[in-house]
Amino acid sequence: MQQPVYENIEATFSPQNLKDEIVKGLENSQACISPKFLYDKLGSHLFTAITYLPEYYPTVTEREIFLKFKEEIALSMGSNHCLIDLGAGNCQKAESIFDAIKPSTYVAVDFSIEYLQEVLPKLQGKYPEIKMMGVGMDFSNHLSLPTSIPNIQRNFFYPGSSIGNFSQTQAGHLLDQIKSSSDQGGLLLGVDLMKEDAVLLNAYDDPLKLTAAFNLNILRVVNTLINSNFNVKDFRHTITINHPMQRVELYLEALRDVTVSWANGTRSFKAGELIHTENSHKYSVTSIQALLKASGFSRFKTWTDSKDYFALIYAQ
Ligand SMILES: C[S@@+](CC[C@H](N)C(=O)[O-])C[C@H]1O[C@@H](n2cnc3c(N)ncnc32)[C@H](O)[C@@H]1O
Known part of the structure; x- marks a missing residue:
């Protein structure tokens, strides 16, 4: 049977570059993680x-x-x-x-x-x-x-x-x-x-909480890539509709004060503090x-x- 051919453009995702990008985002005053990290194998499923x-x-x-x-x-x-x-x-x-x-x-x-x-x-x-x-x-x-x-x-x-x-x-x-x-x-x-807010809210914060699981999984991806110790149970999925910017914004909100560490770094989050994970313009x-x-x-x-x-x- 014919098989697809594969090629990886490794220069675009060298492990060190990905680590640096994640750490830089976590050290931002508004912590952020690029949405591409939502997609490991589990995230894609x-x-x-x-x-x-x-x-x-x-x-x-x-x-x-x-x-x-x-x-x-x-x-x-x-x-x-x-x-x-x-x-x-x-x-x-x-x-x-x-x-x-x-x-x-x-x-x-x-x-x-x-x-x-x-x-x-x-x-x-x-x-x-x-x-x-x-x-x-x-x-x-x-x-x-x-x-x-x-x-x-x-x-x-x-x-x-x-x-x-x-x-x-x-x-x-x-x-x-x-x-x-x-x-x-x-x-x-x-x-x-x-479109109207109600449709957006239902789509990005669905009642079965699949989007919440998808968003929270990013913390596990980050743990794998930078060897950090995020606990998914310390955060919850939340969204905002930013009308002036015409976009839906996805965040993870700290449920309590937590400190997360990785090799050579830590970041403390106060209860209620947000990590920005995606914009959908x-x-x-x-x-x-x-x-x-x-x-x-x-x-x-x-x-x-x-x-x-x-x-x-x-x-x-
Ligand atoms: C919202 S999903 C869309 C999947 C599919 N095209 C669809 O419309 O249902 C985004 C897809 O883009 C991939 N992706 C996200 N950021 C990427 C990036 N920076 N480079 C390459 N692929 C990326 C994700 O892994 C995921 O499969």
Whole structure:
């Protein structure tokens, strides 16, 4: 049976760089941990579980758009291309459009390498006609694709509104790099649109507490990477909707006074103090197109769902 090829861009996630990044964040007056650390193997499984929640509208809604407009999307993207899925996760979204867009090569890029190695062989088994490649990479600073990725028409795929985890400046930097690597292809981008608070609160603080488990797991990831002694029981998941910044913010709140240590460092948290773990920026169709234009994209096809919760844009 055909097996996917793997390549890790190790320079983007050297263990020392990851440690330094975590310690720097913990030593900030507003402690923070980058959201990419939410995704070890368990975190990726927890995120996949979240996508099955009816409250987590981004997945449900994006799926509705794919189903309704699959043929139009395929017409815009063309066929026989190389589909590069950024932050591929369980690869289910790409799989849902394989039949329509018929890529000749599928490249799944993700920081969560163990999870990628679990899901990609199964996908390859189902689609032996598509050449598949897994790329382990942290693209938060730099998108450096392996030279072995075919130079045929490259279509990037960045669904799930993962772009919302970045600030506008960081998002613009990533879009610049996508534009310059996309050859004659383009970018199929999923973006979450601003909506009423109740929907956001239910999605990011769900009643089954899956998002809480997903967020708290970041402390275990940090313990593994910097050998610290966070106790998950000392913190709780909490969110804020920051209207001026048009984003949902995820935090872990200390339930009591705690001191956390690691080699060469400690950090004390007062009860109620917060660790910032994720931003999820929301856009309007106009504001995301403006960001895409600033990166050199000039032609857009845009599809939205019946409630205008989410937009899918093919940009060239
Ligand atoms: C919100 S999930 C989206 C998964 C899937 N694309 C979807 O839409 O359901 C974000 C994915 O991006 C990956 N990811 C997050 N930050 C990353 C980074 N800096 N570099 C590479 N992958 C990253 C995570 O491991 C995770 O699989």
